Amino acid sequence: MDTNFRSERKLSKGVVGLILAFWGLMTILPFLWMFLSSFKSNAEISQMTQNFLPQHWTLMNYKNLFVSGNFGVYLKNTLIITLASFVGLLFNAMAGYGFAKFKFKGKAFLFIAVLSTMMIPGQVTMIPVYLILNQLHLTNTLLGIILPGLVGAFAIFLFRQFMSNISDSIIEAARLDGASEWYIFWHIILPISKPVLAVQGILTFIGGWNAFLWPLIIANDQKYYTLSVGLQLLQGQHTTDYGLQMAGSSFMVIPIIIIFLIFQKYILQGFNVQAEK
Amino acid sequence: MSMGKSIRNRLMPYTFVLPALLLLFLFSLIPILIALVISFTGLDITGLGNWSTVKFVGLDNFVKLFHDSQFLQSIGNTLYYVVIGVPLVVLLSLTVAILINFGNNKFFSFLRLIFYTPSITNTVAVAVVWTYMYNPNMGLLNNMLGKIGIGPLQWLNDPATAKISLIILAVWKAIGLNMLIFLAALQGIPRSLYEAAELDGANWWEQTRHITLPSLRFSIFFVSVTTLIGWFQFFDEPFVMTKGGPLNSTNSVALFVYQNGFQNSNFGYAAAGSFIMFAAIIVATLIQFKIQKKQQGE
Numbered sequence: 169m170d171t172n173f174r175s176e177r178k179l180s181k182g183v184v185g186l187i188l189a190f191w192g193l194m195t196i197l198p199f200l201w202m203f204l205s206s207f208k209s210n211a212e213i214s215q216m217t218q219n220f221l222p223q224h225w226t227l228m229n230y231k232n233l234f235v236s237g238n239f240g241v242y243l244k245n246t247l248i249i250t251l252a253s254f255v256g257l258l259f260n261a262m263a264g265y266g267f268a269k270f271k272f273k274g275k276a277f278l279f280i281a282v283l284s285t286m287m288i289p290g291q292v293t294m295i296p297v298y299l300i301l302n303q304l305h306l307t308n309t310l311l312g313i314i315l316p317g318l319v320g321a322f323a324i325f326l327f328r329q330f331m332s333n334i335s336d337s338i339i340e341a342a343r344l345d346g347a348s349e350w351y352i353f354w355h356i357i358l359p360i361s362k363p364v365l366a367v368q369g370i371l372t373f374i375g376g377w378n379a380f381l382w383p384l385i386i387a388n389d390q391k392y393y394t395l396s397v398g399l400q401l402l403q404g405q406h407t408t409d410y411g412l413q414m415a416g417s418s419f420m421v422i423p424i425i426i427i428f429l430i431f432q433k434y435i436l437q438g439f440n441v442q443a444e445k
Numbered sequence: 446m447s448m449g450k451s452i453r454n455r456l457m458p459y460t461f462v463l464p465a466l467l468l469l470f471l472f473s474l475i476p477i478l479i480a481l482v483i484s485f486t487g488l489d490i491t492g493l494g495n496w497s498t499v500k501f502v503g504l505d506n507f508v509k510l511f512h513d514s515q516f517l518q519s520i521g522n523t524l525y526y527v528v529i530g531v532p533l534v535v536l537l538s539l540t541v542a543i544l545i546n547f548g549n550n551k552f553f554s555f556l557r558l559i560f561y562t563p564s565i566t567n568t569v570a571v572a573v574v575w576t577y578m579y580n581p582n583m584g585l586l587n588n589m590l591g592k593i594g595i596g597p598l599q600w601l602n603d604p605a606t607a608k609i610s611l612i613i614l615a616v617w618k619a620i621g622l623n624m625l626i627f628l629a630a631l632q633g634i635p636r637s638l639y640e641a642a643e644l645d646g647a648n649w650w651e652q653t654r655h656i657t658l659p660s661l662r663f664s665i666f667f668v669s670v671t672t673l674i675g676w677f678q679f680f681d682e683p684f685v686m687t688k689g690g691p692l693n694s695t696n697s698v699a700l701f702v703y704q705n706g707f708q709n710s711n712f713g714y715a716a717a718g719s720f721i722m723f724a725a726i727i728v729a730t731l732i733q734f735k736i737q738k739k740q741q742g743e
Contacts, residue, residue, distance in 0.1 A: 180649070184547045191541070192559040195617065199562070201585050202574040213583060259465040266461030275458075278466060285473035289678045289726060291699045292719040295706045296476035296483070302493065316472040319465040349457050378567040380681065385707060396569040400685055403573050410577045417570040428565050432558060435565075 199421065206230070206414040213410050229415035233402075237412065239419065241391055242398035249314055249383070249394060250376030256318035257372045261365070263319070264327020265357055269339065279328075286321045290381055298385055312386045313394075317379065323368055330364040331357065366434045374424060395420050484717035490710035506717035516718060519689075519696040522608060523722075526697065527676045527729075530612050534672045535665060538620045542627035543657065557628070564621035572685035575614045576601065579686075601687055604694035611682045611695055619675070623668045630664040631657070666737045670730055677726045698722045 201220075205213065206229055208222040233239040266272075267279050297316050298307065306312030334357065342352050358365065380396040387393055393401065399416045406412050428435065484506055486492075492499040510516045541560055545553050563571065578585045579600035590596040600610045638656050647655070658665075680699040683689055689696030689704070696704075698718065706715030 181548055184544050185552060188541075188544050188553070188556050192556050195563065195620075196559055197585075198571070198574050198578060198617075199566075201578060205577070218583070218588060256468075259468070263462045263465035266458050270458035270461065272455070272458040278462065281474065282466070282469060285469050287727075287730075288473055288477060289674075289699075289719070289723060291678060291680070291702045292480050292716075292723050293473060293476040294703070295712050295716050295719070296479035297472055298707075299479065299483075299493070299712070300471065300476065315468065319468045321469065321473075324465060349461075353461070374565055380567075380569055396567055399567075399573060400569050403576070403685065410580075410583065413573050413577065417573050420570040421566045424565055424567070425562060428562070429558070435561075 199425075202414050202417050202421065205411060206418045208411050210409060210411050214408075229411040230419070232412055233415055233419060237402055237416065238390060238393075238398060239395070239416070242393050242395045245310065245383075245392060246377060246379070246394045248310060249379055250373060252310075252314045253318065253372050253376035253379075254369070256320070257323070257365075257368055259319050260323040260368070261327050261358065261361065262353070263324045265331050265353060267324070267328045268331035269334070269336070269357075282321050282324055286325075294381065294385055297382075301386060307386055308388045308392060309386075310392060313379075313383045313392065316382050316386075317375075323371075326364060326368065327361070330361055334360055363434070366431070370427070370431050370435055373427065377420075377424060480716045480719060483713050484720050486713045488713040488716075493710075493712070502713070506714050507721070509714070510718055510721065515693055515696065516698075516701055518693050519698050519701040522694065522696055523677060523679065523698045525608055526612065526615075526679050527673060529609075530615060530676045530679075531669060531672050533612070533616050534619045534623060535668055537616060538623035538668065539627050539661070539665070541620060542624045542631060543653065545624070546628060546631045557624075560624055561621035563618045566618075568618070568681040569685055571618060572614065572682050576686050579610055601695075602691060604692050607687060607691060607695045611679075611686065614686075615676075615679070615682055619672065623672070626668055627661065627664055630661050634660045662740070666733070670733050673729055673733065674726055677722060677729070698725075 204221060207225045207227070209224060209226050209228065212218070212223055263282070267275065267282075293316075301307050301312045301316070304312075306315070338356060338360075339352055342356055347355075378396060379394055380400075383392070383394040383397045384400075387397065390398075390401070399413075399420060402416050403413055485501060485503060487500045487502045487505075545557055545560070547553070577583070581587055581597050581599055581602060584600070586600070587597045590598065599606060601607050634657065638660075639652055642652050642656060678699045679697045680703065683695045683697055683700050684703070687695045689700050699722065702715045702719045702722065705711045705718060
């Protein structure tokens with residue numbers, strides 16, 4: 169009976185594997201289609217019956233992104249915004265440490281204020297934020313695009329959770345040795361926090377690379393557009409040039425997939441919501 | 446200890462939290478108050494240049510909104526997204542997680558990567574790709590369906606199918622992240638529970654019903670709440686793919702707010718719309734918390 173049960177289990181595992189393989193193929197099909205179409209000429213794409221693989225591989229679409237599509241500028245802006253978002257990561261880590269390891273007046277109230285910002289939808293704040301930046305003469309500047317999304321409550325929360333678990337005796341010992349608070353933060357706290365920094369660092373990169381809503385609202389001028397906003401513009405201007413559109417999409421999607429594959433170990437572990445009971 | 450040093454010590458914690466707090470107050474909390482104030486005004490593009498022309502209009506914006514057929518239609522559309530989208534996301538990501546949890550070899554962990562990939566990719570890029578796939582003449586989907594004798598479907602071009610087409614894309618994108626949350630929870634269920642059930646002769650379905658699902662209660666609640674909030678703010682996909690059309694059939698409240706605020710520069714009117722959305726999110730979340738509490742009480 170035991171062998172019977174085991175073979176039954178093996179069979180059902182095979183069936184499950186088959187279902188998942190099919191479902192998984194459907195899931196990545198859009199990416200395959202995007203990537204392969206980006207190498208097709210427009211003439212080939214407009215044919216009624218198409219092959220999945222390009223008949224004549226061409227890099228024309230990628231060249232056009234930079235020649236007529238202004239993607240060099242968008243790429244530069246996106247990289248600047250992504251780099252700047254790491255300053256935000258540092259602010260989040262600092263705040264997390266402040267809330268985890270210091271006692272100060274108003275701490276509980278301020279922490280609740282931080283958490284409450286998680287509930288506020290972007291659509292409610294986007295008009296006032298635009299008005300504030302307009303008053304500060306920061307609309308249509310890179311700084312104006314960067315500032316609104318620089319820090320995030322959820323990241324502060326995760327840093328605080330992690331840093332609360334760091335033992336107080338390490339910090340006390342360093343203080344007795346005469347280390348300054350900033351020295352302790354840079355040379356003791358941050359190195360210990362590497363696991364959470366890794367996850368947050370990758371998410372920060374992905375968030376910066378994918379930034380859409382604030383650049384869309386704050387940048388009026390193409391020279392401040394990011395890749396997402398530029399791609400959206402490209403779609404509007406070249407409605408039927410699908411080869412070009414697929415090249416633009418691949419240019420945005422493939423680097424993220426590569427980074428994800430390299431760091432997947434860190435990302436896939438970071439999502440346990442019911443660990444603490 | 447000198448007086449100066451103790452003051453510095455007392456101020457030290459604030460220097461750590463100040464930069465983040467300042468930004469959050471300036472770009473999250475203060476904006477809420479500003480949004481509330483301007484939702485009672487007729488602020489528009491002229492008001493932006495000359496604040497003295499801005500008039501207090503009381504509840505006019507809110508009254509007008511509920512007579513605006515476009516706004517009412519976007520509420521209807523948003524509810525449609527929520528009612529169809531939330532259960533679909535929860536059900537499908539839970540199904541994928543349970544299936545992937547079936548095996549623990551390389552094949553299954555590779556599939557985990559595959560299913561997660563749509564979650565990290567840029568919504569605009571993905572929306573552009575899906576717009577192409579949905580193209581009635583040249584798109585992949587009609588191409589494939591044509592081979593088995595179905596179609597051609599109009600997808601995004603027909604008000605009857607446009608909403609569903611956007612939902613398919615958004616569900617495809619949402620499965621990965623929620624699957625990971627469920628997987629983490631599944632792996633936390635003690636093996637001994639299943640072993641005991643197996644000894645009692647419980648089959649796979651009985652084990653799933655009586656052990657797996659009850660143990661996942663919190664994760665299911667968490668995913669439902671976050672997904673619900675996400676669908677209420679559904680924006681990127683309709684913005685890139687349909688601009689709310691055809692015939693306003695895919696317009697969401699979030700997109701309505703954007704269109705009125707930034708394309709028509711009716712800031713006061715748009716702010717009022719955004720507050721109605723905010724209120725709806727809070728009410729729906731509270732209802733879910735109530736249900737969750739009731740279930741725990743049983």
